[in-house]
Amino acid sequence: MGSQSRSFQRRVVDAARAQGLLGDLFWYVEIEIGYGRHAPACWPGVWVPVMPVGDDWEASSHVADVLAQIFAWHNAGRGLVFRAALTNEEALRESGATWYVWGEDGPPIDRVCGGCGAVTVVAAGGWAVCECGEMVR
Numbered sequence: 001m002g003s004q005s006r007s008f009q010r011r012v013v014d015a016a017r018a019q020g021l022l023g024d025l026f027w028y029v030e031i032e033i034g035y036g037r038h039a040p041a042c043w044p045g046v047w048v049p050v051m052p053v054g055d056d057w058e059a060s061s062h063v064a065d066v067l068a069q070i071f072a073w074h075n076a077g078r079g080l081v082f083r084a085a086l087t088n089e090e091a092l093r094e095s096g097a098t099w100y101v102w103g104e105d106g107p108p109i110d111r112v113c114g115g116c117g118a119v120t121v122v123a124a125g126g127w128a129v130c131e132c133g134e135m136v137r
């Protein structure tokens with residue numbers, strides 16, 4: 001079981017909706033790291049992908065589950081468990097985490113050009129053209 005039960009998540013969503021704060025809620029993927037402890041799943045580097053809960057939390061939770069499965073697939077064999085969990089903008093800010101909305105322009109990351117070795121900043125998941133003309137992704 002993750003740190004958040006489904007009924008807990010439902011209560012959080014209901015409370016946020018009642019307060020008009022549904023727009024502040026986000027899904028992220030948590031990793032069970034043992035002994036009841038959890039950490040946010042990051043990619044790339046220290047960046048935490050999040051996704052807005054939106055008006056239909058059950059629908060967005062399925063998309064968050066897909067993201068959790070992507071993390072699980074990329075970490076197969078490591079004995080880690082990934083699950084979608086809720087957070088809000090305030091908690092994200094207070095955690096000091098670097099985060100971005102999954103599916104939108106990813107965070108800037110340094111990539112080394114295979115042609116000339118120059119370092120180019122590329123949005124995660126995107127690509128750029130190096131000054132030497134090589135495509136960098």
Ligand SMILES: [Zn+2]
Pocket residue numbers: 113114115116117118130131132133134
């Ligand atoms: Zn280059």
